[in-house]
Amino acid sequence: MTAGPSDATLENGALAGVRVVELASEMGALAGKLMADMGADVILVEPPGGDPSRNYPPFLDDEPGPDRSLFWWHYQTSKRGIVLDLEEPGDRARFTRLVASADVLLECEAPDRLSSLGLDYPDLSADHPELILVSITGFGRNAPRRDEPFTDLTLLANGGPAWSCGYDDHSLPPIRGGGNQGYQTACHYAFLSALTALLHREVSGRGQHIDVNAFAATNVTTEMASYHWLVAQGTVQRQTGRHAQEQPTMEAQMQCADGRWLTTGFPPRRPEELRWMHDWMVELGVVEEFPEAVFLEQGAQLEAPLDISKIGVDDQTTVIFGAAREGMVFLASKVPAYELFVRAQDVGISVGIIYSPDEVLEDRHFVERGFPVQVEHPELGRSFTYPGAPYKFEKSPWHIARRAPALGEHDAEVWAELEALE
Amino acid sequence: MSAKALSHIRICDFTGQLAGAGATKWLSAFGAEVIRIEDPVKQGTWDVLRNMPPFVDERRGPDLGGGFNNHNVEKLGIALNLRTERGRELVAEIVEKSDVVCENFAYGVMERWGLGYERLVEIKPDIIYVSNCGFGHTGPYHTYKTWGPIVQAISGLTFTSGLPDQPPAGWGYSYMDHTGGYYMAMAILLALFHRARTGQGQWVDMSCTEAGATLTGPAILDYTVNGRRTRRPGQPHSNRNEWPAMAPHGIYPARGEDRWLAIACRNDEDWRALARVADQGWSEVEHFRALDGRVARQDELDSLVAKWTADRDDFETAARLREAGVPAGAVQRPAERIDHDPNTAEWGLWPTVHHSKMGDVRVDGMPVHFSETDWEMQRGGPCCGEHTEQVLSGLLGMQPDEIERLREEGVL
Numbered sequence: 130m131t132a133g134p135s136d137a138t139l140e141n142g143a144l145a146g147v148r149v150v151e152l153a154s155e156m157g158a159l160a161g162k163l164m165a166d167m168g169a170d171v172i173l174v175e176p177p178g179g180d181p182s183r184n185y186p187p188f189l190d191d192e193p194g195p196d197r198s199l200f201w202w203h204y205q206t207s208k209r210g211i212v213l214d215l216e217e218p219g220d221r222a223r224f225t226r227l228v229a230s231a232d233v234l235l236e237c238e239a240p241d242r243l244s245s246l247g248l249d250y251p252d253l254s255a256d257h258p259e260l261i262l263v264s265i266t267g268f269g270r271n272a273p274r275r276d277e278p279f280t281d282l283t284l285l286a287n288g289g290p291a292w293s294c295g296y297d298d299h300s301l302p303p304i305r306g307g308g309n310q311g312y313q314t315a316c317h318y319a320f321l322s323a324l325t326a327l328l329h330r331e332v333s334g335r336g337q338h339i340d341v342n343a344f345a346a347t348n349v350t351t352e353m354a355s356y357h358w359l360v361a362q363g364t365v366q367r368q369t370g371r372h373a374q375e376q377p378t379m380e381a382q383m384q385c386a387d388g389r390w391l392t393t394g395f396p397p398r399r400p401e402e403l404r405w406m407h408d409w410m411v412e413l414g415v416v417e418e419f420p421e422a423v424f425l426e427q428g429a430q431l432e433a434p435l436d437i438s439k440i441g442v443d444d445q446t447t448v449i450f451g452a453a454r455e456g457m458v459f460l461a462s463k464v465p466a467y468e469l470f471v472r473a474q475d476v477g478i479s480v481g482i483i484y485s486p487d488e489v490l491e492d493r494h495f496v497e498r499g500f501p502v503q504v505e506h507p508e509l510g511r512s513f514t515y516p517g518a519p520y521k522f523e524k525s526p527w528h529i530a531r532r533a534p535a536l537g538e539h540d541a542e543v544w545a546e547l548e549a550l551e
Numbered sequence: 552m553s554a555k556a557l558s559h560i561r562i563c564d565f566t567g568q569l570a571g572a573g574a575t576k577w578l579s580a581f582g583a584e585v586i587r588i589e590d591p592v593k594q595g596t597w598d599v600l601r602n603m604p605p606f607v608d609e610r611r612g613p614d615l616g617g618g619f620n621n622h623n624v625e626k627l628g629i630a631l632n633l634r635t636e637r638g639r640e641l642v643a644e645i646v647e648k649s650d651v652v653c654e655n656f657a658y659g660v661m662e663r664w665g666l667g668y669e670r671l672v673e674i675k676p677d678i679i680y681v682s683n684c685g686f687g688h689t690g691p692y693h694t695y696k697t698w699g700p701i702v703q704a705i706s707g708l709t710f711t712s713g714l715p716d717q718p719p720a721g722w723g724y725s726y727m728d729h730t731g732g733y734y735m736a737m738a739i740l741l742a743l744f745h746r747a748r749t750g751q752g753q754w755v756d757m758s759c760t761e762a763g764a765t766l767t768g769p770a771i772l773d774y775t776v777n778g779r780r781t782r783r784p785g786q787p788h789s790n791r792n793e794w795p796a797m798a799p800h801g802i803y804p805a806r807g808e809d810r811w812l813a814i815a816c817r818n819d820e821d822w823r824a825l826a827r828v829a830d831q832g833w834s835e836v837e838h839f840r841a842l843d844g845r846v847a848r849q850d851e852l853d854s855l856v857a858k859w860t861a862d863r864d865d866f867e868t869a870a871r872l873r874e875a876g877v878p879a880g881a882v883q884r885p886a887e888r889i890d891h892d893p894n895t896a897e898w899g900l901w902p903t904v905h906h907s908k909m910g911d912v913r914v915d916g917m918p919v920h921f922s923e924t925d926w927e928m929q930r931g932g933p934c935c936g937e938h939t940e941q942v943l944s945g946l947l948g949m950q951p952d953e954i955e956r957l958r959e960e961g962v963l
Contacts, residue, residue, distance in 0.1 A: 280815040318733070337923035342918045382718055482705065521757070523753040525741070525742070
């Protein structure tokens with residue numbers, strides 16, 4: 130129903146032909162990016178002077194400037210940008226015209242702002258019943274706490290995730306995971322909602338208004354913490370680098386010879402895994418330093434994997450299992466993390482290296498599958514490496530069509546298109 | 552016109568745990584017919600959550616796992632023995648009548664059953680196939696085993712959660728099982744939309760570590776653009792906020808055993824409001840007046856704030872700060888946010904479903920409401936094979952005596 134995007138390369142994306150108007154915000158930016166990188170024509174509407182997140186660090190070469198924020202660069206890919214002052218009647222009329230050409234409007238304004246401007250769902254859908262309005266707010270549009278101030282930190286602390294994250298030592302505070310994951314979780318639900326409403330509209334022809342509650346989104350993204358309480362009134366307790374549980378569990382992280390950390394799954398328990406541990410210690414010339422190696426040899430002779438239900442019951446099982454656990458920690462102290470990660474995984478032991486975000490891009494898996502992508506910044510005469518696709522589509526691929534827009538970059542283009550369309 | 556958003560969609564569902572079952576939970580809540588295919592010999596326990604705590608009472612068994620019920624509401628469950636030829640034929644018949652086949656097994660499991668993508672396309676040319684595993688189906692690690700914490704480690708999310716000079720704190724749960732499930736559901740819906748517009752089906756090969764690696768974007772760009780690595784002194788410090796800088800910004804101790812509250816001063820106005828509420832003379836301190844000064848002395852500032860909060864009530868203090876306009880909140884325990892927070896109760900965030908053996912149980916609802924076609928959760932997760940007869944007769948038109956014979960032959 131709407132004009133296609135101007136960039137021909139977008140036409141392959143699954144959302145080609147879908148137009149989205151997004152009111153710029155820090156909280157909702159990922160939802161717009163998820164749509165835009167799948168080929169939707171996302172038109173980002175900023176107020177005069179631009180969205181505040183244009184001025185968030187880090188900056189290109191550490192020099193501030195509204196087109197130099199890497200935060201902005203990341204979250205606004207593939208979008209086109211225009212400026213409108215919604216406080217001004219003429220611009221409100223232009224906004225209404227623009228929304229009339231759109232399939233989806235995405236916004237994160239305070240709960241009453243759009244209605245006070247005469248731009249809420251009843252106003253916009255009266256002549257445009259196909260419109261899908263996705264509203265993300267901190268606590269829900271009509272909820273009891275709707276007007277409370279919040280940030281990503283307070284949502285994650287108050288909504289549940291932080292209770293489960295941190296250290297065995299409870300004199301250290303609960304931890305908020307980095308990277309605005311509270312806002313991003315709300316965006317994941319906003320995008321799922323938009324897609325679900327679009328599919329429904331394909332059948333029914335009708336749009337609707339969707340109320341996304343970021344606080345509720347963090348509440349239902351806590352795994353066991355919620356359902357242990359809901360089902361059996363159990364309370365999980367945070368533990369270093371592993372699942373919060375009602376009872377303390379074994380440590381899961383090991384520091385390796387190069388200082389980097391690994392996380393483990395279940396300790397080795399198959400005979401061939403125990404053989405591998407023993408033989409590697411021999412190969413490294415360190416087996417003499419690990420007296421329990423004799424139990425690894427015993428385990429390697431077994432016909433079947435250790436029966437974990439016999440730990441603490443059967444003496445042989447208990448000592449072999451203990452040696453396997455300690456053996457991994459011992460090996461870690463002798464070799465770099467990456468080597469232990471791939472060698473263990475090659476024999477079927479599930480462990481994972483704890484990468485920093487920058488190290489991820491250099492890993493073989495990500496490089497060979499084409500995860501790092503190049504994005505042109507024509508005005509700088511350079512291209513930069515960006516994180517790539519969250520999913521690999523065979524026929525309607527994820528794709529960054531263009532770098533984040535400069536302020537008002539597409540004003541003329543968007544209005545000329547709209548006039549032609551009207 | 553349908554009353555439910557996705558009632559026109561049928562999913563042939565091989566998913567398990569949270570990373571897969573969480574994806575199809577979204578679809579079933581919005582009315583898609585999700586048919587879980589499970590193994591009668593092992594009573595569906597390839598999904599280990601079937602047997603795992605929590606339990607509603609002293610009973611144990613593969614139909615009684617509380618986590619399984621939570622992730623599988625509103626789905627149908629059928630038991631088919633894929634070791635038998637007839638079992639594989641019946642799956643093919645279900646695939647033929649489905650829009651989507653999805654799974655989150657390790658690489659190679661579907662091929663072993665003769666259900667790889669090429670075969671699925673033979674059965675139904677426009678089928679959508681979505682696979683979700685740690686490293687996807689290609690690349691150097693595609694045979695490696697993962698679970699949530701390993702995915703989080705590989706994708707940079709464990710590293711970025713913690714305090715300086717401590718081991719990684721990581722996520723105290725499988726954040727990437729939840730979030731991997733969200734991306735898997737997005738992939739399914741995107742592929743359905745593409746098919747609705749073009750008629751084409753396709754395979755979406757999802758690597759959960761790649762989905763995770765998209766979630767630290769600004770940190771990645773700080774390296775690729777500025778050459779600055781995240782592994783450096785003073786990092787990570789994830790209760791603080793660098794982008795944008797805010798101070799004070801953290802989780803501070805409160806009165807009582809393991810009680811904490813979060814406070815975030817977004818700007819100078821929030822700082823002045825905090826200083827007013829605390830009434831400790833902070834507003835007189837020259838070097839705290841502007842953000843730069845507060846950021847430069849953040850350790851000192853944090854200890855002052857912590858000293859003030861330490862003998863105060865978490866909920867009461869957070870409420871006073873919020874009334875003054877400062878974002879703040881107690882670190883709520885599960886009981887507090889589930890049973891005592893009006894904002895979750897009035898939302899209907901913890902609906903009660905009816906499970907055939909467990910009875911009435913509360914589950915995680917959805918943090919969204921649709922004005923026209925909202926989600927619904929009434930039926931609990933299926934017991935193993937609970938809907939076998941319903942699906943074989945209703946969908947495949949089989950007669951009762953034929954179903955009985957298959958049962959005797961060990962196909963069901």
